[in-house]
Amino acid sequence: xxxxxxxxxxxxxxxxxxxxxxxxxxxxxxxxxxxxxxxxxxxxxxxxxxxxxxxxxxxxxxxxxxxxxxxxxxxxxxxxxxxxxxxxxxxxxxxxxxxxxxxxxxxxxxxxxxxxxxxxxxxxxxxxxxxxxxxxxxxxxxxxxxxxxxxxxxxxxxxxxxxxxxxxxxxxxxxxxxxxxxxxxxxxxxxxxxxxxxxxxxxxxxxxxxxxxxxxxxxxxxxxxxxxxxxxxxxxxxxxxxxxxxxxxxxxxxxxxxxxxxxxxxxxxxxxxxxxxxxxxxxxxxxxxxxxxxxxxxxxxxxxxxxxxxxxxxxxxxxxxxxxxxxxxxxxxxxxxxxxxxxxxxxxxxxxxxxxxxxxxxxxxxxxxxxxxxxxxxxxxxxxxxxxxxxxxxxxxxxxxxxxxxxxxxxxxxxxxxxxxxxxxxxxxxxxxxxxxxxxxxxxxxxxxxxxxxxxxxxxxxxxxxxxxxxxxxxxxxxxxxxxxxxxxxxxxxxxxxxxxxxxxxxxxxxxxxxxxxxxxxxxxxxxxxxxxxxxxxxxxxxxxxxxxxxxxxxxxxxxxxxx
Amino acid sequence: xxxxxxxxxxxxxxxxxxxxxxxxxxxxxxxxxxxxxxxxxxxxxxxxxxxxxxxxxxxxxxxxxxxxxxxxxxxxxxxxxxxxxxxxxxxxxxxxxxxxxxxxxxxxxxxxxxxxxxxxxxxxxxx
Numbered sequence: 197x198x199x200x201x202x203x204x205x206x207x208x209x210x211x212x213x214x215x216x217x218x219x220x221x222x223x224x225x226x227x228x229x230x231x232x233x234x235x236x237x238x239x240x241x242x243x244x245x246x247x248x249x250x251x252x253x254x255x256x257x258x259x260x261x262x263x264x265x266x267x268x269x270x271x272x273x274x275x276x277x278x279x280x281x282x283x284x285x286x287x288x289x290x291x292x293x294x295x296x297x298x299x300x301x302x303x304x305x306x307x308x309x310x311x312x313x314x315x316x317x318x319x320x321x322x323x324x325x326x327x328x329x330x331x332x333x334x335x336x337x338x339x340x341x342x343x344x345x346x347x348x349x350x351x352x353x354x355x356x357x358x359x360x361x362x363x364x365x366x367x368x369x370x371x372x373x374x375x376x377x378x379x380x381x382x383x384x385x386x387x388x389x390x391x392x393x394x395x396x397x398x399x400x401x402x403x404x405x406x407x408x409x410x411x412x413x414x415x416x417x418x419x420x421x422x423x424x425x426x427x428x429x430x431x432x433x434x435x436x437x438x439x440x441x442x443x444x445x446x447x448x449x450x451x452x453x454x455x456x457x458x459x460x461x462x463x464x465x466x467x468x469x470x471x472x473x474x475x476x477x478x479x480x481x482x483x484x485x486x487x488x489x490x491x492x493x494x495x496x497x498x499x500x501x502x503x504x505x506x507x508x509x510x511x512x513x514x515x516x517x518x519x520x521x522x523x524x525x526x527x528x529x530x531x532x533x534x535x536x537x538x539x540x541x542x543x544x545x546x547x548x549x550x551x552x553x554x555x556x557x558x559x560x561x562x563x564x565x566x567x568x569x570x571x572x573x574x575x576x577x578x579x580x581x582x583x584x585x586x587x588x589x590x591x592x593x594x595x596x597x598x599x600x601x602x603x604x605x606x607x608x609x610x611x612x613x614x615x616x617x618x619x620x621x622x623x624x625x626x627x628x629x630x631x632x633x634x635x636x637x638x639x640x641x642x643x644x645x646x647x648x649x650x651x652x653x654x655x656x657x658x659x660x661x662x663x664x665x666x667x668x669x670x671x672x673x674x675x676x677x678x679x680x681x682x683x684x685x686x687x688x689x690x691x692x693x694x695x696x697x698x699x700x701x702x703x704x705x706x707x708x709x710x711x712x713x714x715x716x717x718x719x720x721x722x723x724x725x726x727x728x729x730x731x732x733x734x735x736x737x738x739x740x741x742x743x744x745x746x747x748x749x750x751x752x753x754x755x756x757x758x759x760x
Numbered sequence: 761x762x763x764x765x766x767x768x769x770x771x772x773x774x775x776x777x778x779x780x781x782x783x784x785x786x787x788x789x790x791x792x793x794x795x796x797x798x799x800x801x802x803x804x805x806x807x808x809x810x811x812x813x814x815x816x817x818x819x820x821x822x823x824x825x826x827x828x829x830x831x832x833x834x835x836x837x838x839x840x841x842x843x844x845x846x847x848x849x850x851x852x853x854x855x856x857x858x859x860x861x862x863x864x865x866x867x868x869x870x871x872x873x874x875x876x877x878x879x880x881x882x883x884x885x886x887x
Binding site: 208212242 | 807810813
């Protein structure tokens, strides 16, 4: 990375040559111009004294006329030299300063320091491309969990924002186009500690090229990408992207879950969303007519997701052609009462304002509520800056793309078991089961954030358990949930799922025996996670939990125990 | 014809010729070695160094290195000259003169390499 030095040298070429020429002419002049010594003889200054004199004259220090007082001819030459050298100095310094102020120079310096910081990373880190709403939420949550991240974004403003956000650990960030592989490389794409790449920009092409570059350079590393079109989604899946998040589709599924199985929806929401909905917010009246305003990407995804269930759908859109083949359809924006009345707002259970215009969306739900106060309102928020208005819109659901993607990504990062759990729950159980589960979750965490984490029983994550099982001790699942401070107390957590090979056990019993290789998904308070880490990592703590004795498991005490 | 190339080659060759002109003559005889020629050789060599700045190719790096060698040799020679004339008190003697000339001989060798590299670069360009 000698770019900076090369640029500097290249720009300073002319000033340096000017200075050399001016100095050599001045020196030569002093050697050639005849002088007079103290006895009045003609003498010629030698090179040594000429260099000495010009050096202090050029830097305007000025020690006087040496070795003898100058003649008029010498003074005249000095006069010329003073101006020539001063001007050449000014020219040189001016060029150097101008270069320092050039934006390209600053960019180069920043990139250089960014690259070297990333190179020096010695902890596992995620590379996050795009620091928009999604990127910001993801970065904040990861930093909260003490996970290192590196950020790339093309907007200088967003990088400035990152510097203003006070994050507890330093986050190297660079303003650059993430679709360029050499920049990704500088950001640690080939770094051995990079454990995951997230393409969260709002441009599908950029996300695609990030995902491809990452999968090419290191096929086993996790890649998460957001997408906005079905073509990109299938493209991303085709080369093995680990998680592809389509905000419209994700939210459509989320909403259709709310309409069909409200308690299962709550379970989903609690696991994914750090600010979960209260239990009382379950919507009982969800079966019936739904009105979808706007048949764009979101509207279509929603229509597809809802169509599977037993709900009547009426679609409202300005463009009559796009909704031609839908059985119940009304042409119009939906902001005026007449369109909504025609769509049947009076007996509908819910209305979705899903147009790409925020003002229209707000207007739709306000009109709808005026006509039918009991209606369930779902509003799509397109621009993050409108948060304040949407927060006060009293809509039942606000769909904001950025947050949806962020929640989905974070759930995946917590553990890849989370999506499996959700899928199993939807396939195997009904809403009553979900209701009991949500009650249990609520009794464990109350109003706090429900966290999820997972263990793989093995040498790496649970060394203490392996040591115990090698000694022939039978390990029950319940030992995870005992408080290492007082084993009679239970931690605020419970197991969600146990996976052993192909076998998936939902809500496993606490007396189940665990074996090496088991994957256990746990939910509860974040505090319980830290305590649990003690149990599985520290053999002495595990020993206390198993037996109730505070064992000093060192050589001396083992010896004493054995013989006394 | 590229004006920049002409200037570039001009200075590199001039550095060699001036250096050669100063070097040639009896090793110990100050009368054979003109101080002005030495001064010109040093100045041209410094200019050569600056001209070679900022070229990122391998050949460019080699050329810069040879120029830096020339500068080093000539500046040391100039230092010895100044010391002999003004500080030692004995003035210029044959042994000092010979060490100055041998230093400039070293510089001459580096200048020759520089010119050879210039020719190599040109030959590569033609192909």
